[in-house]
Amino acid sequence: MRVLITGITGPVGSFLADYLLTLPNLEIHALKRWRSDPRPIEHLQGKVTFHEGDIEDAFAMATLLRRVLPDRIFHLAAQSYPSASWDAPVTTLRANTEGTLNILEAVRVAVPQARVHIACTSAQYGIVNPADVPIKESHPLRPGSPYGVSKAAAEMLSLQYHQSYGLHVVVTRSFNHVGPRQGDRCSIQTFCQQMAAIEAGQSEPVMHVGNLEPQRDFSHFSDVARALWLLLEKAPAGEVYNLCSGVATRIGDIVELVRRFGRVPIEVRLDPSRLRPVDEPILQGDNSKLRQATGWEPQIGMEQIVQEVLDFWRERYGIL
Incomplete structure (x- = not known):
């Protein structure tokens, strides 16, 4: 089975690669930008096949997917800092919304049978009344930053591609993930x-x-990596899952x-x-939907x- 990870130089990407390397019969490919810090992936050299490119380049994404023909795709590449989105809202929207669209369109054309994970965010919920905590996936989206808006749009595009084209897409609304390499x-x-x-x-x-x-709500990258694999293997497509510790x-x-x-x-x-x-x-997220679909628990x-x-x-x- 071929697996493609975008955003490999991010901490979730490198921890996910670490986890996938412990599983049998996987060929791991990863997308990185030439200007990204290589230190988080130095230990992956010789174990993962790296491809250079940028998710904002639609031609490059189409070429990459035709070349790799992945069975599983974990789309993690993003401008992932809410604070930075206030200073760079256009860049944030291009990377997170347009970049996700480029991935989805490349999947539709090259590998429509692939299972695709799209990483979105709890920032889509915005300001939440304490009475509504822990937050369920059914809670209204009221993003309070350009980052949250960009990810809400990426999520809607992902679900639309599932509904319109039948792509096997699973979306996570990730709460805070943390650990080394960040x-x-x-x-x-x-x-x-x-x-x-x-x-x-x-x-x-x-x-x-x-x-x-x-x-x-913080989760360690190792817990997140396990959850992502289980979601693509076990969870129903066309659904959104809070990815969080629940604390x-x-x-x-x-x-x-x-x-x-x-x-x-x-x-x-x-x-x-x-x-x-x-x-x-x-x-603070409610992770009961994720637990029920996969059997996952944070450790x-x-x-x-x-x-x-x-x-x-x-x-x-x-x-x-």
Whole structure:
């Protein structure tokens, strides 16, 4: 069986490749951009067949799918940071909406029998009344950022291609995914990076933070990878599934975990530049639909996540 992963240099992509390499009889192909950081996939060299290209290039996507003829496709490539979408809304829409359309159209023409996963986001829900938490897939979509809007459009296109052309498409609304190999825009990453820099003596003992009151639902990349494979193998097509742990953690409590696992005392200081125009007070998902369809359960909790991410940044700073 041939598997294609877009967005392989992202952490979900590399962890998914790691998981797929443990399964028998899979030939793994992956799409990467020439300008992406190669460090997250260095360990995959010689194990995965890499193809260069950009999802915004429709011709390149059509050519890629005709060449690989994959049986399973995990479309993870995206502009995946809500905060960045405020500064680059057009780029976000092109990558996330038009890029997804390019993939779907290439599938329709080249491999209409393939099973396709499309990664969307909990940011599509927008601001949710605490009375409506945990959030079910039936909850109305009211995205509060250009990123959320771009993914809502990508989801609708995906479901339309299932309805109109019969493509086997499964959509996930992913809540926060986290672990090693991630960039420094995610809140947990920024906290752990700052702590590692302080421990390495490269920064004053002050952690700069934004709003600490929001609550978010975090899943480790390893748990996410297992869920994605099970979804394409077991879940009905044409459906949307929340991909989440089902547990909401206050951002300020994560800061306290980083302080507890840190090696030096620090001060926590509010940085106004880290505040967003809109910040949903709570995003906690109901994952019962995913569990029922696949039998999946998350296995890694917040304490292990923080410890792994801290060690990841300590290694970067040479102090592990």
